[in-house]
Amino acid sequence: MRLFQNANIPFVKIRRTAYVISVILILAGIAGLIINGLNWSIDFTGGMAATINLKPAKAGVPPLQIDKLRNLVTSNGFKDAEVQRYGEVEEAFFLIKVKGSQKEEVKEQLLDIIRDHLPEYVEGRDLENDVIIEINVVGQKAGAAMQSNAILAVLIALVLMVIYIWIRFEFTFGLMAIAALFHDVLIIVGIFALTGKEITIQIIAALLTIVGYSINDTIVIFDRIREDLKIYRKDPVPVVFNRSINRTLNRTIITAGTTLITSLSLYFFGGAVLHDFAFAISLGIIFGTYSSIFVASNLVIDTYQITHKEKKSIQHLTKKK
Numbered sequence: 001m002r003l004f005q006n007a008n009i010p011f012v013k014i015r016r017t018a019y020v021i022s023v024i025l026i027l028a029g030i031a032g033l034i035i036n037g038l039n040w041s042i043d044f045t046g047g048m049a050a051t052i053n054l055k056p057a058k059a060g061v062p063p064l065q066i067d068k069l070r071n072l073v074t075s076n077g078f079k080d081a082e083v084q085r086y087g088e089v090e091e092a093f094f095l096i097k098v099k100g101s102q103k104e105e106v107k108e109q110l111l112d113i114i115r116d117h118l119p120e121y122v123e124g125r126d127l128e129n130d131v132i133i134e135i136n137v138v139g140q141k142a143g144a145a146m147q148s149n150a151i152l153a154v155l156i157a158l159v160l161m162v163i164y165i166w167i168r169f170e171f172t173f174g175l176m177a178i179a180a181l182f183h184d185v186l187i188i189v190g191i192f193a194l195t196g197k198e199i200t201i202q203i204i205a206a207l208l209t210i211v212g213y214s215i216n217d218t219i220v221i222f223d224r225i226r227e228d229l230k231i232y233r234k235d236p237v238p239v240v241f242n243r244s245i246n247r248t249l250n251r252t253i254i255t256a257g258t259t260l261i262t263s264l265s266l267y268f269f270g271g272a273v274l275h276d277f278a279f280a281i282s283l284g285i286i287f288g289t290y291s292s293i294f295v296a297s298n299l300v301i302d303t304y305q306i307t308h309k310e311k312k313s314i315q316h317l318t319k320k321k
Contacts, residue, residue, distance in 0.1 A: 007249050011293060012242040012301060018294035022183055025287075029190015036193045041082060041200040044147040047099040048106045051133040054114070054121040055092040061120045064092055069118075070272060073098075076113045080198065084273060092121075093133075107135055150204045154185065157208060161215050169222055176299035177218045180291040184214050188283045202277045210284030213259070217252060217292040224248050225297065237304065241297050249293070256289040 011018075042049075054064045070083040073096060082097040098106055111127050122131055158178050165174035185207055192199060225244040232240050263285060266278035 007246040009246060009249070010242065011245045012238045012298060015294065015298035015301075018290075018298070022187075022291075022295060025187045026183065026190070029187050029193065032190045032193035036196060038189070038193055039080075039196055039198045040147060041198045042080075042097045042099050043201050044144070044150070044199070045099065046137075047097060048135055048137060050096045050098070050106070050110055050135045052094050052096060052110070052114070052131055053092060053133055054094060054118065054131065056121055058120060058123065064094075064118070064121055066094070067272060069094060069096075072113055072117050073110075076117075077109055082198075082200070107132060146201075150201075153204070154207055154211065157211050158182070161211070165215075165219070165222070168219075169226060172300055172303050173222055176303060177215060177222070177296050179299055180218060180296035181211055181214055183291050183295055184210060184284060184287045187287050188280060191283060192280070197276050197279070200276070203280050206277050206280035206284065209281060210288055213284060214288030214292060217255070217288060218296045220251065221245055221248050221292055221297055238301055241301055245293060245297060252289060252293065256285055260285045 054069070056063065066083060066085045070081070073081045073083055078096075078098045080099055082095075084095045084097075086093055086095060096110065098110075107128075110132065114122055114131060115127065125131060158181055161181070162174045162178045165177050188207065188210065189199075192203070197203075221244060224247055225241055228240050228244045228247075229237075232243070235243075260282060263278050263281040266274050267282055270278055
């Protein structure tokens with residue numbers, strides 16, 4: 001498929017417009033972080049995790065749908081509850097995570113919800129022993145440690161990528177690639193802050209996935225730039241960069257487009273459990289592709305112009321295999 005066979009879009013020429021768009025998005029995200037902060041899940045803040053069994057008490061009663069249970073729990077005192085199913089549908093095991101520090105109080109509230117709204121699933125059963133299997137406490141210290149580890153995981157991934165690109169290309173390329181990744185992560189985290197969506201373990205996994213996806217896209221463009229710099233030595237560097245971005249545009253758009261279709265399918269049809277994860281992945285594909293095309297390479301050009309080290313850096317880059 002060749003959607004952009006002879007593309008000649010002036011990406012370098014319009015880079016300052018792209019910078020303005022990026023700055024606006026980043027400032028909006030920072031404003032969201034300052035005003036609203038991040039809505040960390042109980043995995044990071046502490047709370048209760050209750051394991052319950054809601055297998056139908058009578059024959060002919062259909063298995064409980066997770067959306068029904070989620071709506072009941074969130075509309076009856078546990079607005080920020082996380083509800084997950086595990087095991088086979090017929091086994092009807094659910095994990096309910098709620099914010100709160102009083103174990104017995106949370107247990108009684110859950111029992112009241114189940115007793116009042118789901119009698120067909122608990123009739124004739126011992127609620128405290130057969131329905132609520134166990135309740136575990138997620139301590140605030142453990143949650144804070146997980147929060148720190150999650151942030152550290154993202155930062156370590158970024159640092160290791162700088163080292164890799166520095167070795168493979170040149171330090172300026174590595175630094176600007178990571179600047180583009182910070183751009184992507186900050187915008188997505190800012191959107192989550194503005195919308196009040198919860199930051200869960202799954203969202204941290206999505207952010208790390210986004211980092212890997214975006215850097216791969218950027219490396220493909222950088223690799224073409226390096227090859228074109230060897231071939232078109234007499235052309236101005238901005239011209240070579242722009243030509244390289246256009247030559248990889250077909251691959252970039254097709255890869256991003258097909259991946260985005262998959263993530264949007266998860267968003268619309270994957271159910272509430274995957275909703276926020278797919279939302280983060282979709283945003284990551286959009287902004288990761290945008291930063292690979294408009295931000296990373298253009299920042300390299302501007303850095304060369306500011307530092308006046310263009311000739312030396314290009315010579316060093318073209319000598320590498």
